[in-house]
Each structure stands twice: as C-alpha cells, then as structure tokens.
Amino acid sequence: MSLETVLARIDTDMPEAVERLRALLRIPSISTDPAYAGHCDKAADWLVSELNSLGIKTEKRATPGHPMVVGHVDGPGPHLLFYGHYDVQPVDPIELWHNDPFDPQLEETPKGTVIRGRGSSDDKGQLMTFIEACRAWIAEEGSLPCRITFFLEGEEESGSPSLVPFMQENADELKSDLAMICDTGLFESRTPAIVTMLRGLLGEEITITGPDLDLHSGMYGGVAMNPVRVLSKIIAALHDDTGRITVPGFYDGVPELSDELEAQWQGLAFDHAAFLGDVGLSEPAGEQDRTPLEMIWSRPTCEVNGIWGGYTGDGFKTVLPSQAHAKISFRLVGTQDPLAIRENFRAMVRDMLPPDCKVSFGGHGASGASQTETSDPAFEAARQALTDEWQVPAAYVGCGGSIPIAGHFQEILGTTPMLIGFGKDDDALHSPNEKYDLESFHKGTRSWARILAALT
Ligand code: BES
Ligand code: ZN
Numbered sequence: 001m002s003l004e005t006v007l008a009r010i011d012t013d014m015p016e017a018v019e020r021l022r023a024l025l026r027i028p029s030i031s032t033d034p035a036y037a038g039h040c041d042k043a044a045d046w047l048v049s050e051l052n053s054l055g056i057k058t059e060k061r062a063t064p065g066h067p068m069v070v071g072h073v074d075g076p077g078p079h080l081l082f083y084g085h086y087d088v089q090p091v092d093p094i095e096l097w098h099n100d101p102f103d104p105q106l107e108e109t110p111k112g113t114v115i116r117g118r119g120s121s122d123d124k125g126q127l128m129t130f131i132e133a134c135r136a137w138i139a140e141e142g143s144l145p146c147r148i149t150f151f152l153e154g155e156e157e158s159g160s161p162s163l164v165p166f167m168q169e170n171a172d173e174l175k176s177d178l179a180m181i182c183d184t185g186l187f188e189s190r191t192p193a194i195v196t197m198l199r200g201l202l203g204e205e206i207t208i209t210g211p212d213l214d215l216h217s218g219m220y221g222g223v224a225m226n227p228v229r230v231l232s233k234i235i236a237a238l239h240d241d242t243g244r245i246t247v248p249g250f251y252d253g254v255p256e257l258s259d260e261l262e263a264q265w266q267g268l269a270f271d272h273a274a275f276l277g278d279v280g281l282s283e284p285a286g287e288q289d290r291t292p293l294e295m296i297w298s299r300p301t302c303e304v305n306g307i308w309g310g311y312t313g314d315g316f317k318t319v320l321p322s323q324a325h326a327k328i329s330f331r332l333v334g335t336q337d338p339l340a341i342r343e344n345f346r347a348m349v350r351d352m353l354p355p356d357c358k359v360s361f362g363g364h365g366a367s368g369a370s371q372t373e374t375s376d377p378a379f380e381a382a383r384q385a386l387t388d389e390w391q392v393p394a395a396y397v398g399c400g401g402s403i404p405i406a407g408h409f410q411e412i413l414g415t416t417p418m419l420i421g422f423g424k425d426d427d428a429l430h431s432p433n434e435k436y437d438l439e440s441f442h443k444g445t446r447s448w449a450r451i452l453a454a455l456t
Contacts, residue, residue, distance in 0.1 A: 002140070003453045009136040010445050014438075017132045018106070018115065020050070021441065024086070024124050025104040025117045031066055031087030032158040040066040040154045043086045047152055050131065054138050058150065061170075063162035066154030070173070073134075077146035077456035078378070081176040081415060083405060084127025084183060085156035088119035089430045096432035106438070111426075114435040121427035125436035126182040126444065127152060129422060133448035145456040149176055153405070156183075159203075159365040160404060167412045178378055178418055178455075179409040182448075185423030186440070187268065187397050188275070192386035192447065194379065195419035196372045197297060197398035198406055200332035202341055203364025206231070206349060208324045210357050214310075217320040224320055225356045228309045231324035234352050238302050238328075243287040245302045245330075248344050253335035257298055265293050268395060278426060297398025301331040327364075331400065338366035370407035372417055378455055382418060385450035389443055422447070 010017075029043035030036040044060045044067045051058035051071045058071030066087065091101040099105055104117030115125065137144050151174060155162055167174060187193040210227035211220070240246055257265075272292035276282055286295035295301075309324035311317035330345075332338060346361055353359055374380075374396060386394035399419070406417040422444035428434045 003450060006133075006136045006140045006449045006453075007446055009140050010132065010442070010449060013132070013136065013139075014442055017128070017135075017445065018438070018441070020132075021115065021120075021125055021128045022104045022117075024128065025115075025119055026102055028102045029066075029087050029119070029154065030090050030157075031155050033090060037066065040087055044069050044152075044154055047086060051150060054131075054135055056134070056148075056150065061166070063155075063166055065158075065162045068154070068162075068166055069150065069152040070170075071150035073144055073148050073150075075144040075147045077452075078177040079147040079149065080455070081149045081151055081174060081179040081409070081413075082130050083151050083153070083179060083181045083409075083417075084130065085123045085153045086119075086127065087154045087157050088122070088124070089157050091118050091432070093432060098433055101432075101434070107435070111437070113438040115438065115441070116433060116435040118434055120434055120436040121423045121440070122429045122434065123156070123183045125441055126421050126423065129441060129444035130180070130182050130448050132445040133452065136445070136449055137452060145452050149174060156403075156405075163405060164408060164412065167408055171413055174415075175413045176415050178376070179406075179413070179415045180451075181403060181406060181409075181417050181419045182421050182444075183403055184399050184401070184419045184421035185425065185427070186421075187395050188271065189424040189426065190390075191268075191392050192390040192394040192422075193397040193420070194374070194383060194386070194394065195399040195421075196374055196396050197333075198370050198403050198419070199297075199300070199400055200336065200338060200367045200369040200407075201402040201404070202330040202332060202338040202366045204328045204330075204342065204345060205362035205364060206326050206328065207360045207362075208234075208353070208357055209322060209360075210324075211320070211322050214322050215320040217318045220320050221318075225354060226320055227324040227357060228321055230352075230354060230357050231307070231309065231326055234349055235304055235307070235326060235328075237352065242289070243285070245300065247302070247341065247348055250300070250302075250336075250341060250344065252340070253337060254300055255334040257294065261298075264396065265291075265297075265398075268293070268397070275425065293398075296400040298333055300333050300336060302328065303331075304328055329364075331402065332367075333369045336368065338368055342366060365404075367402060367404035368407060370404075370410065370417075372406070372410075372419070376416060379418065381454040382420065382451045385454040386420070386447055389447045389450055420447070420451070
C-alpha cells in the first residue's frame with residue numbers, strides 16, 4: 001500500500017474531480033420544495049451510478065420522502081460508515097446571486113480559487129471529497145483499505161423526516177465500527193478539526209390572531225388589539241437584559257464547561273473580533289458572562305429566524321392586521337430536553353396572551369445536542385492524518401450547528417460518529433453565492449485518503 005501514490009493520483013485527477021463535482025452541483029436537489037423532488041431523485045441516481053462505477057455496490061433506496069443512497073464495499077480494515085447529504089437549501093433571495101446557483105463556476109478570489117454554487121460546501125463538495133479519495137485508492141491499489149458503507153441522505157436540509165425510521169429498519173446493515181460524517185468545517189478556516197460537540201435544534205412556529213380580519217387602522221386603531229404588538233412583546237421577553245433566555249426551566253440540563261475543555265478551547269485562541277468583523281459586526285451579543293466560543297459551541301440560544309404580519313410590500317397601507325407570525329429556533333446543549341422546552345415555551349406564550357388573542361403553534365423538529373467520546377484510538381489516528389495533510393495541528397472543536405444524525409448513529413446503531421469537514425467560515429452556507437474553496441476540495445480529498453490509511 002502506498003499512500004504517496006494515492007495522494008499523487010488525487011493531485012493529477014483534480015481537474016476531472018472538479019468536473020464531476022460540477023455535474024452534481026448542476027442538479028437542483030432542493031429537498032424542502034416539493035417542486036424539486038424529481039431533481040432530488042436525479043441527484044440520488046447520479047451518486048448511485050458514480051459509486052457503482054467505482055465497484056461499490058450501491059442502490060437507491062426509497063423512503064416516504066427523498067431516497068437514500070446506500071452502498072457497500074469490502075476492505076481489510078475496520079468497517080466505516082460514511083455519511084453525507086446530497087440535498088441543498090433553497091436559493092432565495094435569488095436576486096442576490098451573482099450567477100445561476102445551479103451553473104457552478106470556478107472563480108478566482110483574493111483568497112484563492114473557489115467553486116461557487118448552491119450545495120458546493122453544504123454538502124455536495126464535502127461528500128465528494130470522500131468519494132474522490134476512495135476513487136484514488138481504488139485506481140492506485142485496486143481496492144480500499146477499509147470496509148465502507150456509504151449512506152447518503154437527501155432530506156438533511158428539511159429536517160430528515162425519513163432518517164430515523166430508515167435507520168431503525170436497516171440497523172443491521174448500517175451498523176459499523178465508526179461513522180464518518182463530512183458536513184462540518186475547518187476551525188477559523190485554516191486549522192483542521194474534528195467536531196466533538198454539536199448543538200441540538202428545536203423549531204417553533206407561532207401565529208397570533210387578534211381580530212377576525214384585517215382592519216382599517218384609522219377606524220379601529222387604538223381600540224382593537226393588534227397581534228403584531230402582542231407578538232413583539234412576547235419575543236422581546238424571551239431574553240433578559242444580560243442575554244439569558246427566560247423560558248422557564250430552559251437551563252435545565254445545561255452543563256458547565258469541564259476544566260479540560262475550557263483549557264483546550266482557550267488554547268485555540270479564537271479570534272472573535274475577526275469572526276464577527278467578517279460579517280460586519282463587532283460585539284458578542286449572547287450571555288454577557290460567557291466567552292464568544294462558549295456562546296457558539298456550548299451555550300444554548302433562542303433566535304427569531306423570521307417574523308411577519310400586516311402589510312410588508314412596497315408603499316404603505318394603514319392596516320391593523322388580523323395575524324402575526326414568527327419562526328423561532330432554539331439551539332440546545334448538554335441534556336436539555338427539546339420536548340420539555342417546547343412545552344414550557346408554549347406555556348409561557350399562552351400566559352402572556354392578552355384577552356381577545358389566540359395562539360397556534362407548529363413544531364419543526366426537535367433534536368437534542370450530541371457529544372462524542374474520543375477515547376477510541378481511531379480519533380488520534382485521524383487527528384494525526386489531518387495534521388500531516390494541513391501541516392497545522394488538528395483540533396478537537398465544538399460546532400454551533402446541528403447535525404441530528406450524529407446523535408442517531410450513537411442511539412440507534414451504537415456507532416460513534418467522527419465529524420470531519422473542510423468548510424470555511426466564509427463559505428456562505430444557506431446564503432446567496434455559496435462557495436467551496438478548491439483548497440478545501442483538494443486537501444479535503446487528500447485528508448480522507450490519509451485517514452483511510454491511518455485507520456487500517
Ligand atoms: N452542514 C450543516 C451543519 C453545520 C452548520 C456545520 C454550520 C458547520 C457549521 C447542516 O447541513 C445544517 O445546516 N443543519 C441544520 C439543521 C437541520 C436539522 C436543518 C442547522 O444547523 O441549522
Ligand atoms: Zn450540511
């Protein structure tokens with residue numbers, strides 16, 4: 001086995017690998033919009049044929065939603081499960097894109113060459129790093145150093161409704177020694193990282209109704225209850241002046257950082273001024289007695305993701321709206337219980353309702369936080385492989401985002417997840433003009449080739 005020749009093959013194959021990634025990026029597999037279901041199916045077909053062409057026995061597997069792609073290939077080393085998602089976020093606001101989000105182009109930027117398009121970083125570019133690493137191994141050695149099960153999902157960006165039942169029904173097939181997830185980033189865009197803490201996520205949609213219909217605000221204003229005012233007051237009450245969240249019982253299950261993690265994170269010397277400066281901000285806005293890294297990785301949040309009601313079009317309309325709406329999400333840590341928080345949040349809102357107002361709630365997924373044990377020697381092996389590739393010591397880090405499947409691997413399969421990804425902070429995930437650096441794609445692929453070698 002010669003890792004060097006595999007790495008060299010990755011280097012010479014880069015132009016073709018980029019073309020393959022572009023082909024996948026051209027398929028608009030937006031999972032949340034039913035109008036794109038056919039494209040999700042096409043993306044799954046594309047991956048099935050790609051993996052089969054490498055000699056990996058792969059099938060598209062139906063679910064009540066978008067299909068899963070499951071493939072198996074043998075190898076002498078440990079049995080790894082690889083997870084990535086082929087679905088992408090919607091593109092709106094489309095007018096802010098400089099190019100067609102599904103016609104990916106290479107672009108020179110002051111920080112290097114990037115490939116721009118929806119899903120380039122989240123998660124098609126990332127999942128292709130692993131597939132390209134396998135391709136190079138197979139091309140050079142005729143086989144892979146590890147036994148691998150591929151498990152690619154098409155519903156991650158819409159809350160993974162089919163995932164848990166599918167994993168339960170196919171647990172024996174998916175169980176493995178270690179689950180590799182490629183859906184996270186580098187630390188501060190330059191330090192390779194293994195994520196050991198992910199936050200959970202609870203989504204709540206709330207509608208407050210006052211009058212039966214929209215009213216003239218001259219005729220009724222002053223005497224009629226305005227649901228936008230009521231909603232604003234409720235939202236304003238969700239945090240106190242120090243940034244703490246006021247939902248009763250919210251902090252049950254929120255642990256203090258261990259001394260060990262605190263020391264480790266301090267060693268990372270996170271530059272929060274640069275992190276905020278890159279997006280036009282300067283002051284950390286969370287709980288005032290916490291460090292910025294804690295605010296992102298180990299403290300829970302409550303954020304308003306959308307709020308609307310009344311007239312929001314051009315011009316002006318003197319309306320007193322019948323309804324007001326908001327989408328609110330909570331990022332959770334430790335053992336915070338999403339369902340208990342949902343109940344307490346709803347009770348708090350009901351308690352604040354004045355006479356003549358009604359409220360209705362919609363729930364959007366509820367997953368707890370997850371944390372990974374790194375005592376398995378595979379973690380140190382992978383960390384060393386990452387360090388070798390990037391020439392910067394790889395770090396164990398937290399992640400403010402949520403990847404509920406990491407918890408499901410532990411709970412349903414008893415398989416430990418190892419989260420490694422190569423995204424950068426400025427990739428514009430879920431935003432217009434999403435991009436993936438060619439450096440991430442190239443060195444990401446080389447990183448996986450090294451990790452596969454290191455785990456055998
Ligand atoms: N790849 C992201 C998770 C992520 C976010 C990793 C930021 C690194 C940095 C993932 O696809 C995602 O966006 N997850 C959603 C949750 C999901 C249940 C809709 C999220 O975190 O909002
Ligand atoms: Zn993702």
